[in-house]
Amino acid sequence: MFPWLSNHPQHLANFQAMMDSRYTNPRTWFDVYPIKERLISGLAAYMHIQPRPTKDSDVLLVGIGGSIGSDMFRFMDYLDAWWIESKGKAIEIPAGRIRFVLQDLPAVVEKIDCDALRRKHYKINSLFEFQGHDFFDVNPVKGARAYYIHAVLRDYDDDECTKILVNIRKSMKRGWSRLLLQEWVIPSSGANFRATRTDMAMMALNSRKERTAGQWEALLVVAGLKIAEIYEIDRGFESLIEAEMA
Numbered sequence: 001m002f003p004w005l006s007n008h009p010q011h012l013a014n015f016q017a018m019m020d021s022r023y024t025n026p027r028t029w030f031d032v033y034p035i036k037e038r039l040i041s042g043l044a045a046y047m048h049i050q051p052r053p054t055k056d057s058d059v060l061l062v063g064i065g066g067s068i069g070s071d072m073f074r075f076m077d078y079l080d081a082w083w084i085e086s087k088g089k090a091i092e093i094p095a096g097r098i099r100f101v102l103q104d105l106p107a108v109v110e111k112i113d114c115d116a117l118r119r120k121h122y123k124i125n126s127l128f129e130f131q132g133h134d135f136f137d138v139n140p141v142k143g144a145r146a147y148y149i150h151a152v153l154r155d156y157d158d159d160e161c162t163k164i165l166v167n168i169r170k171s172m173k174r175g176w177s178r179l180l181l182q183e184w185v186i187p188s189s190g191a192n193f194r195a196t197r198t199d200m201a202m203m204a205l206n207s208r209k210e211r212t213a214g215q216w217e218a219l220l221v222v223a224g225l226k227i228a229e230i231y232e233i234d235r236g237f238e239s240l241i242e243a244e245m246a
């Protein structure tokens, strides 16, 4: 479906607008995930001595299959006023030194009006770049702090998911990089009908499915990853699964 969409600009734009329209839920992944402890604190130490971040390991977040960046821009907006505590002092994280990479299929990125997005988000100080990348290839950004992928794996079967996950894992740095997977985590019993209905819809539309925590864990294990923690965003529906190298 996605390669087809990328060759049909009007349908692609409609699809992107539809995905963007979901962002009405005031709660999102960074409301439940301890960003400061898990992502930011490790970066703080050298941010003050580095004039300008250029290395892959300076990238805070790689947004994989990120479309027009609705998640990423929201996060960057949030980070623009970020303070952390270091050695008993409150220090400001200079947003201008935080790097983000937004990836999608090359044919999709080519059609995104990147300049218009930059203008729309002109208040954001973080450094961000758009990158064409097919997630069935190894991720070109090596050793980033986090790799974020939202509402993508539900569109794929287990074998395809394993390939996508292995391609991310190959670029992760042990003990540093994290995988942040935002997906529905369906309870194994007593699931809400909205969740089971969507599971049926995924089957009818794509021959795909929603997954339980056990099914996510099994997928990650096969890909050489392990779950660190699952953070519920919307109980019984969306969660953020944090994983690291096994």
Ligand SMILES: C[S@@+](CC[C@H](N)C(=O)[O-])C[C@H]1O[C@@H](n2cnc3c(N)ncnc32)[C@H](O)[C@@H]1O
Pocket: 002, 003, 019, 020, 064, 065, 066, 067, 068, 070, 071, 103, 104, 105, 108, 133, 134, 135, 136, 149, 150, 151, 152, 155
């Ligand atoms: C269901 S949308 C999710 C978009 C976004 N993560 C969100 O939650 O709004 C799936 C995204 O994955 C992208 N995609 C599909 N196949 C891809 C591939 N092989 N490599 C990279 N991105 C891909 C699509 O273009 C689309 O933007």
